[in-house]
Amino acid sequence: MEVIYLYDGSFEGFLCCIFDSYANREVPSDIVPEENASFTLFESRFIATDKSRADRVFRKVSALSGEAALLLSRGFLTCLEHREMHLFRLVAKLLREGPGFLRNLADETLLPVLKAVRHLEGEAHLLRGFVRFSDYSGILGGEIEPKNHVLPLLRSHFCSRFPNEQFFIYDRTHREALLYAGAKAIIVPLDRFEMAQPDETETSYRRLWKRFYDTIAIKERENPRCRQTRMPKRYWNTMTEFQSEDYFISGQCSKINQHTDILPTVSITAD
């Protein structure tokens, strides 16, 4: 009988779906987060998240292949359509055949996951450079619109870059934020978020950067296609050098306070 598994959207929840599939000796026709579930004719079942079961699945995969375990956790962060089923099939094949097939990089079960993970890692690599921070009274804040869940991959880089700063990166696509303060970093869901207004120092730095960006290009070598291949337009939205004029004018400074008190409240719950 066809059945769709629903889960809470967490990685642990997804691992529990794999666990249940083996426990019930059935192959789900799809695995979807509960909030994305749409009405279908198939029977659907909610799989509760159980940390110890999730750990058992992940330990089993890790024992068979460390590489597969990394693909599983990274693959879950990608924007691959039906990523859960792709990952499910990967784990199923691993349990059935052992890790040998992982060496065949053209393998039909492996390839879609591999490509998606390369896409995720590529996007994270680009964003390490493309993230733009603004200084709001000493706190650095930036926004991104990635296709994949890149925040977990950006965390260690920015923490080692700015160990003595407080900063946050807001992911508009997945509505979550990476917060860092007092040597602690967490990623939290954040439904509503609006950037504060910049002060005079901030806008003067924005103007300096924009000017530098415009000056550094050599007119005789202009090559818009090359630029766009290496820096796709979808990233431009959150980059200082491509903002419209009012981005470079300072607004009312009173709004900054909104954000200065976000950080301390959240960082207390961090441990």
Add this chain to the structure above:
Amino acid sequence: MELLEKLTILSDAAKYDAACTSSGVRRGYREGYIGNTSSSLAGCCHTFSADGRCVTLLKVLLTNRCVYDCKYCVNRRSNDTKRAAFTPEELAELTIGFYRRNYIEGLFLSSGVLRNPDYTTELMIQALRILRETYRFNGYIHAKAIPGTSPELVEQLGFLADRLSVNIELPSESGLKLLAPDKTKGAILAPMKQIQTRAAQGKEELVKYRHAPKFAPAGQSTQMIVGATQDSDLHILRLTQGLYDRYRLKRVFYSAYVPVVENTLLPSLDTKPPLLREHRLYQADWLLRFYGFRAEELLDEQTPDFNPLVDPKCSWALAHLDFFPVEVNTADYETLLRVPGIGVVSAKRILVSRRAVRLQVEDLRKLGVVMKRAQYFLTCRGRMAEGLRFTPDSLLLNLIAAERPALPGPGIEQLSLFGA
């Protein structure tokens, strides 16, 4: 003068330097400091300018005042242009302000020659010291060593910077004499040699004392201008190879000459920069560094310049058809790398995958092989791609057709020029 105007003048004056990389050194978190260097070996691009070049460092001159009068340079003494100078404090503060906002990976500091090379280098050292010591900056610094600077100052500079570079400027000494009368080959090569020797010593010291300070840990690079003199591609590539072999350079950059001044010794002002030629040189440079090619294999006295229509690797393959086809399932890494359309990444993937299965033609595209080029040069299990018919003559045309869409816009215009 306002900071905004200074920045405009001094980045405009620095933009013809091609090098903008933050690669070659991985340095993580350091207690009490700000910054790291990229966790990726390839460095980190923070944006791409309208000409498609990666921008990773704040690339500026300390000053564009200069006592030299190099004919090809915008900053030459005799040029009537607006002059400015950063104070060391100003520059350090600007760098940190940009770095905290993640605009940049670090600083690329060069300078016109103010009074003399030593005086200029001292100012540069002062700026870098403020950055490293007062602001406790742990990010990337690339500094220019100015030919003619005394060795003691180059030494100090090397302990503050991650990468040093000395520009070779023009590919031949005759070119230097003609266009850069204040510089000599000897003055350029001396600091290069010093940097190489000092870096090698540094490695030995590191073995003995783990915390010995590092001298230019990301090595050195250089740049030369292409198209301002009559030098052939073969000459340039041989020089490049010599620099990699003898001076252990990390990179050699080429900069297509952009006419900035009217001078009878130089190409006229309406000359377009030879971008396609520069592109071919970079392709060949890659073949030297990662593909095990030697300059003499790619060009010789009979054909001293690259074919504008196909890339250097295809040219080589066309001249060595007896080397092919290569059997993908058995060929070694070096042989795979010689196949047009197979790169370092896809060659490694082939090596991994063929331990698990015998590869078929259909698998190759999935591994990232560019089949529109590679198909003519390889077999899988003894067979070529199905339905493939070609003669040595049609092969060249097919390869030209395969590349054309990938060439940059200006390149296509240049193609017709070369054809004429």
